[in-house]
Amino acid sequence: KQEVTQIPAALSVPEGENLVLNCSFTDSAIYNLQWFRQDPGKGLTSLLLIQSSQREQTSGRLNASLDKSSGRSTLYIAASQPGDSATYLCAISGGSYIPTFGRGTSLIVHP
Amino acid sequence: KAGVTQTPRYLIKTRGQQVTLSCSPISGHRSVSWYQQTPGQGLQFLFEYFSETQRNKGNFPGRFSGRQFSNSRSEMNVSTLELGDSALYLCASSFRQEDLEAFFGQGTRLTVV
Numbered sequence: 001k002q003e004v005t006q007i008p009a010a011l012s013v014p015e016g017e018n019l020v021l022n023c024s025f026t027d028s029a030i031y032n033l034q035w036f037r038q039d040p041g042k043g044l045t046s047l048l049l050i051q052s053s054q055r056e057q058t059s060g061r062l063n064a065s066l067d068k069s070s071g072r073s074t075l076y077i078a079a080s081q082p083g084d085s086a087t088y089l090c091a092i093s094g095g096s097y098i099p100t101f102g103r104g105t106s107l108i109v110h111p
Numbered sequence: 112k113a114g115v116t117q118t119p120r121y122l123i124k125t126r127g128q129q130v131t132l133s134c135s136p137i138s139g140h141r142s143v144s145w146y147q148q149t150p151g152q153g154l155q156f157l158f159e160y161f162s163e164t165q166r167n168k169g170n171f172p173g174r175f176s177g178r179q180f181s182n183s184r185s186e187m188n189v190s191t192l193e194l195g196d197s198a199l200y201l202c203a204s205s206f207r208q209e210d211l212e213a214f215f216g217q218g219t220r221l222t223v224v
Contacts, residue, residue, distance in 0.1 A: 034212065043115075043201055044215040089154065098144075098167050099213070101154040 002027045004092055006102035013109055019077040021105045023090035028068045031093040035064050035075050038087045038104070047088075048075070080109045113138065115204050115216035123222045129190040132219045136183050136204030143185040144213065145177060148199040157200075160185055192223045 003026045013019060023033070032051050036044040048057045048064040050073070056065040063076040073090060087106045091099040116135040124130050136143050144167075145157040156169040160179035177187040183204075189196055199220050203213040 036215075041199070041218075041220065043117075043217040044203075046212055046214065049212050091154075098156050098159070098169070100156075103153045 002030075002092055002094055002100040004090060004100050004102040006088075006090060006105050008105060009103065010106045011108070013080060013107075015080060015082060015109055015111050017080050017109075019080050019107070021075040021077070021088050021107070023073040023075070023102055025071045025073075025092050025100075027092075027094060028071055029094055030068065033064075033066055033073050034091045034093070034099070035062075035073075036089045036091065038089060040087075044089065080107075082109050082111055084109050115202060115214055117200075117202055117216035117219050119219060120217065121220045121222075123224060124192050126192055126194060126223055128192050129188060130192060130221060131186050131188045132200055132202075132221070134185045134187075134202035134204075134216060136185070136202075137214055140204040140206050140214075141183050142205045143179060143183065144203045144205075145185070145187050146201045146203070147171070148201060148218070149197075154201070157187065189221075194223050197221060197223045 005024045007022045030052050034049045035047045037047050038044050050057050050066045061078040066073045085108050087104040089104045091101045093099045118133045142161045144159040146154050148154045158177050159167040163179045174190045179185045199218045201215055201218045203215045205213045
């Protein structure tokens with residue numbers, strides 16, 4: 001059974017810092033990995049999707065990497081802004097295509 | 112194009128009642144998945160429908176059920192509500208579940224009192 005762990009659980013940083021959020025998983029036989037953002041009480045917004053054959057994806061100030069052999073993915077946020085404050089979730093899909101979600105990293109970026 | 116629409120956004124029910132939640136996927140999407148999100152358990156998969164057939168089901172009791180209509184709209188039903196059913200219920204759509212990217216609705220916040 002796939003288990004997904006996200007570290008840290010919470011993070012509070014001043015504006016402008018570069019951040020690294022971590023996601024680890026136990027079963028390397030994955031189909032894809034997706035990073036989401038969730039604002040309080042709202043749905044999930046897809047940020048980046050990495051297929052199992054890929055090693056990283058970039059979108060604006062966001063960069064996500066995938067290392068299947070070590071069971072890890074990182075989400076890098078450059079030059080953080082207060083608007084980046086949200087919970088960041090990673091989700092792993094395996095052969096059954098049912099995603100397993102981590103518990104998320106709650107990020108606060110203060111001015 | 113319009114996103115995934117969930118109705119209602121908020122709902123308050125009494126223990127023992129039943130509730131029906133609705134999800135309209137993105138036009139053209141045929142796969143709809145449902146999730147329950149609680150502070151204690153995080154995001155958990157409920158079930159997935161594709162072309163009116165339930166293809167996958169999570170580890171939830173039989174009180175949780177769903178269906179999908181020919182226009183791909185989906186409903187989930189929870190009978191005999193318990194306090195622990197209070198949660199944010201999210202649905203996600205994709206063209207197929209095998210597709211790489213899922214798009215989520217804003218969720219329905221259910222409170223059971």
